[in-house]
Amino acid sequence: MKLQNDTFLRALCKLPTDYTPIWLMRQAGRYLPEYRQTRSEAGSFMGLATNPHYACEVTLQPVDRYPLDAAILFSDILTIPDAMGLGLSFVAGEGPKFAKPVQDEAAVKALYVPDPSDKLKYVTDAVCEIKRALNNRIPLIGFSGSPFTLACYMVEGGSSSNYRKVKEMMYRRPDLFNEILEKNTDAVIAYLNAQIESGVDAVMVFDTWGGTLSHEAYLKFSLPCLKRIVNSVKRERHGQKIPSIVFTKGCAPWVKEISEIGADAMGLDWTVSLGEVRALTQDKVALQGNLDPSVLFAGEDVVRQEARKVIEDFGHVGNGGHVFNLGHGIDKDTDPEVVAALVDEVHSYSRKFHSR
Known part of the structure; x- marks a missing residue:
């Protein structure tokens, strides 16, 4: 319809x-009192994100309150590494933590591309429920973290102020780091395609930490992954075009290069x-x-x-x-x-x- x-x-x-x-x-977030109420009912952030009913409820809260022109799936960028078995949890006041950070060759070799119909089924179930609830009112945006941004959390074991561990691996063992990026890229493509098949109307890749890289490192370690994703996700469903958006926070040095990878839109910071x-x-x-x-x-x-x-x-x-x-x-x-x-x-x- x-x-x-x-x-x-x-x-x-x-x-x-x-x-x-x-x-x-x-x-859809903590600035809304209705979100805080639902979050309290869910018991935890992951309880909220992994329950399709709650995810649907909070996705709709802002578009019910304001005449916004799109809804965005309520989820988290760290769903992929969690589905890889790294043991995601959220610690109050500290943010996300992984029980099994990826910091050596054995951990890298153990990584695998999760099947979206298995470990990430709660996400595609949420997409289906949200689409039904929206009833063709406005489009629904699906999303993923970028391979580099996911790697930052996976190697650091959580948030970081200086990205020392991930950058050390990137420079000391680029072969190992590229292996993480390759697996992450394959996982993001499969994940976004599953969201598209479930009904999202556009997809966005959040390269939140790409701007922490040097000029050369961004062109080597982040941009090629973004390009492969954009050129590998489904471009249409049942004759409907599925536009793609790429957002690198701190993208100023690379706006021309990003504009040429094939995405329909480029997100910009202030x-x-x-x-x-x-x-x-x-x-x-x-x-x-x-x-x-x-x-x-x-x-x-x-x-x-x-x-x-x-x-x-x-x-x-x-x-x-x-x-x-x-x-x-x-x-x-x-x-x-x-x-x-x-x-x-x-x-x-x-x-x-x-x-x-």
């Missing part, structure tokens, strides 16, 4: 739209100018972003003002495509009423940039 609102998908494909669509990274990136990439890809999430703490008037600046920076849409988003995830302390003002401002102010 046809989507009631396909503005987001049209923007990704650089097709005419009446306004700039908006969704927000981490739009450190770059949409207009300058658009000129550099010559509308080769749609752009997604890029309001600084911290702006949301400055109050409704400032949020509306800064949202207009982002829209003006991209300029008249013409032959391009723009999806409004934050430059990274929404902060847990954000006022939900300010988010309502942001969505309203983007929808209303952007219309003048979409005259046909």
Whole structure:
């Protein structure tokens, strides 16, 4: 059945739209009181993420509250390494931890590509349930972490402030590190394809830690994996195009290279100018972003003002495509009423940039 609102998908494909669509990274999250209530019922973050009913409930919470133009599957980027048997847990105040970090040759050799229909079935079950609940209202975005970003957590054993262990392996044993990346890439492709087969309408790859790499290392260790993913995931389902988005936080040094890997859209953080990136990439890809999430703490008037600046920076849409988003995830302390003002401002102010 046809989507009631396909503005987001049209923007990704650089097709005419009446306004700039908006969704927000981490739009289903702790800033919403209804999310905190459901999270309490689930008992833990993993209890929430691995239960299709709860995952569906929290995915729908922000799109029921705001007129957002897309929903994003509620899950976590670390589902793949967890399915590889690394023993994921979340420690209060410390973030994710792996019981079995991948730090030597034996651990690397033991890695395998998980079957999405087995260890990750809870994710595809959630996709199916969310699609039914959305009832063709708006598109659903599926996602995965990037091979490099997943490797960071897998080698470090959790979060890191300096990525010493992963970078040591990368430079000391590039052969070993590439083996991790190859397995991660195969796993991401299988995972995203399973999400597509289950019903997602677009896919996004989060290369959250790609920006921590040197210029040369990014081109060697992260970008080739992203390119292989983009060129290996299913591009359509039952005649419907499935657009792809690639987001590297800290992507400024590589925007031209990223725009050439074959993705339909490139996510941008707040450190770059949409207009300058658009000129550099010559509308080769749609752009997604890029309001600084911290702006949301400055109050409704400032949020509306800064949202207009982002829209003006991209300029008249013409032959391009723009999806409004934050430059990274929404902060847990954000006022939900300010988010309502942001969505309203983007929808209303952007219309003048979409005259046909």
